[in-house]
Amino acid sequence: xxxxxxxxxxxxxxxxxxxxxxxxxxxxxxxxxxxxxxxxxxxxxxxxxxxxxxxxxxxxxxxxxxxxxxxxxxxxxxxxxxxxxxxxxxxxxxxxxxxxxxxxxxxxxxxxxxxxxxxxxxxxxxxxxxxxxxxxxxxxxxxxxxxxxxxxxxxxxxxxxxxxxxxxxxxxxxxxxxxxxxxxxxxxxxxxxxxxxxxxxxxxxxxxxxxxxxxxxxxxxxxxxxxxxxxxxxxxxxxxxxxxxxxxxxxxxxxxxxxxxxxxxxxxxxxxxxxxxxxxxxxxxxxxxxxxxxxxxxxxxxxxxxxxxxxxxxxxxxxxxxxxxxxxxxxxxxxxxxxxxxxxxxxxxxxxxxxxxxxxxxxxxxxxxxxxxxxxxxxxxxxxxxxxxxxxxxxxxxxxxxxxxxxxxxxxxxxxxxxxxxxxxxxxxxxxxxxxxxxxxxxxxxxxxxxxxxxxxxxxxxxxxxxxxxxxxxxxxxxxxxxxxxxxxxxxxxxxxxxxxxxxxxxxxxxxxxxxxxxxxxxxxxxxxxxxxxxxxxxxxxxxxxxxxxxxxxxxxxxxxxxxxxxxxxxxxxxxxxxxxxxxxxxxxxxxxxxxxxxxxxxxxxxxxxxxxxxxxxxxxxxxxxxxxxxxxxxxxxxxxxxxxxxxxxxxxxxxxxxxxxxxxxxxxxxxxxxxxxxxxxxxxxxxxxxxxxxxxxxxxxxx
Numbered sequence: 001x002x003x004x005x006x007x008x009x010x011x012x013x014x015x016x017x018x019x020x021x022x023x024x025x026x027x028x029x030x031x032x033x034x035x036x037x038x039x040x041x042x043x044x045x046x047x048x049x050x051x052x053x054x055x056x057x058x059x060x061x062x063x064x065x066x067x068x069x070x071x072x073x074x075x076x077x078x079x080x081x082x083x084x085x086x087x088x089x090x091x092x093x094x095x096x097x098x099x100x101x102x103x104x105x106x107x108x109x110x111x112x113x114x115x116x117x118x119x120x121x122x123x124x125x126x127x128x129x130x131x132x133x134x135x136x137x138x139x140x141x142x143x144x145x146x147x148x149x150x151x152x153x154x155x156x157x158x159x160x161x162x163x164x165x166x167x168x169x170x171x172x173x174x175x176x177x178x179x180x181x182x183x184x185x186x187x188x189x190x191x192x193x194x195x196x197x198x199x200x201x202x203x204x205x206x207x208x209x210x211x212x213x214x215x216x217x218x219x220x221x222x223x224x225x226x227x228x229x230x231x232x233x234x235x236x237x238x239x240x241x242x243x244x245x246x247x248x249x250x251x252x253x254x255x256x257x258x259x260x261x262x263x264x265x266x267x268x269x270x271x272x273x274x275x276x277x278x279x280x281x282x283x284x285x286x287x288x289x290x291x292x293x294x295x296x297x298x299x300x301x302x303x304x305x306x307x308x309x310x311x312x313x314x315x316x317x318x319x320x321x322x323x324x325x326x327x328x329x330x331x332x333x334x335x336x337x338x339x340x341x342x343x344x345x346x347x348x349x350x351x352x353x354x355x356x357x358x359x360x361x362x363x364x365x366x367x368x369x370x371x372x373x374x375x376x377x378x379x380x381x382x383x384x385x386x387x388x389x390x391x392x393x394x395x396x397x398x399x400x401x402x403x404x405x406x407x408x409x410x411x412x413x414x415x416x417x418x419x420x421x422x423x424x425x426x427x428x429x430x431x432x433x434x435x436x437x438x439x440x441x442x443x444x445x446x447x448x449x450x451x452x453x454x455x456x457x458x459x460x461x462x463x464x465x466x467x468x469x470x471x472x473x474x475x476x477x478x479x480x481x482x483x484x485x486x487x488x489x490x491x492x493x494x495x496x497x498x499x500x501x502x503x504x505x506x507x508x509x510x511x512x513x514x515x516x517x518x519x520x521x522x523x524x525x526x527x528x529x530x531x532x533x534x535x536x537x538x539x540x541x542x543x544x545x546x547x548x549x550x551x552x553x554x555x556x557x558x559x560x561x562x563x564x565x566x567x568x569x570x571x572x573x574x575x576x577x578x579x580x581x582x583x584x585x586x587x588x589x590x591x592x593x594x595x596x597x598x599x600x601x602x603x604x605x606x607x608x609x610x611x612x613x614x615x616x617x618x619x620x621x622x623x624x625x626x627x628x629x630x631x632x633x634x635x636x637x638x639x640x641x642x643x644x645x646x647x648x649x650x651x652x653x654x655x656x657x658x659x660x661x662x663x664x665x666x667x668x669x670x671x672x673x674x675x676x677x678x679x680x681x682x683x684x685x686x687x688x689x690x691x692x693x694x695x696x697x698x699x700x701x702x703x704x
Contacts, residue, residue: 067381503539
């Protein structure tokens, strides 16, 4: 896509760890706690407590899988984006629709519960009220994810505070209330299994985090940590809260009670406490509806990127949110609320949640088995593939135990979705065939190499970690030019010759590695298009970059993953094999800068420093050769640690005889070395100033 489209369809990273936690927790702790316990108790009796606990444990494989996929491909669309890249466009279309339906149904169920609790305060018609609430949260999400996430945080904080009060007051009453804990398994093992499947909808919020992964800061840390904390807290609140309810409410009264937590609170809390429970329930339902629209709206956007839906879903509102995806999601929730009752919605939502989680576990197995070099998640699920296989089996088993209605609706939605793909999406799809073709390659079939490049391109949304040295990578980079009639082979050869000296690898092998790795994405532009090939090397101690420029452009042929595009600059990035994710994050950050106006200087700049400064806004790059006859000659024979530069100045590299040395404080400087220093514009020292800094030092304990 061009610059304009990129600008309109990329999301701003504005969500931190606390947002991930509250988004997931707010999506989970709502109807599953305040409405669903009565339905679960009807199936299994007091053992509904155990059903919630077991369901939380069984959600762990999917949680790990979602965290892994989100940190490998943090893009809007969540499960759809993962499955489409694993199974191809048909599987991705099916997953996108299934996940979108699960989110819409789950939050429609939340609005049914919200209506039930509102009737405790004022007599209102349930379904019209729910539709009005949908309209409100739809507008809230149009305003912006940062705004809605902040509201979410306040609602979840209030919810957890009230539930803390409820549990501290209610747990001591367990055993002395009017509830009936015996027989614990009212309907035996079959009833317990049915209840586990039913309450699985309570943990559907796990996938919502993946849907907004493109907007999360430092997703490699914040996504898995936020999800783990959320699942632990949610499981504890569910299990203990339901325990209080079944222990204090007689079973005959609990069955069919649409406000069981309030009924329990009414039995042991003061009136103000029971009132706060109503308020917390309303906040929880509102939080779930808000999070549902926030997450589900990203699915039409992601499918539109791949040509499976209208391009209108890529358009951003003036607040930077996917307008038509939000409107479609709100409309779908309203239809579900009007068409179905609470029990049916709960079953259907759980069935689609279980289906989505099974597919997510499948995606991890396929992507890891495909051995795609650019698949480098910041978090890796433990116990692979056994945990994923277990999760798939459990999900499918529980779906069949939910009954005929969910199976019929799942089958119908699959048929309709595949028909849609065959008659509409197949003709317009722009997405690759999927990672599963890499597995087919072992059986003699051709692999789809474009998926390698597409997954690496997804890292552009990843964001840098604190230890990623983007500025140092640019400062250390070598800049070379090729003739106007040069081609990709000459550009790769020149870059490989430079890198081979540092990597101590034969130049031909370096060039072949770039071609074989397949990690490349092209940044189109009306003026200065660029391309970024990435490869990984065992011998690399840190990441290296070579920038190859051509004023008239170099053609990228199909064997290099292009479509004969002509680019003005190629950025050959050699990453370390043990940390491929870091190289891809650096390449993604680099690609983001290539959309800026300053990037136009790269092909036309007269000096190497101008090229680097175009990629380092606000910073300046200085090159300081250590020639004996110059003022810098005073540094020869000294170690880098003796240079006491200002805190804003950093030595990023020592160039020596064609090689780049890491700036270690113990490095002894020799004649003809060249120091690369970066710092704020206008603050770089002169050669004489550096010599003065060294000669005026008197305390050797001040070495950096």
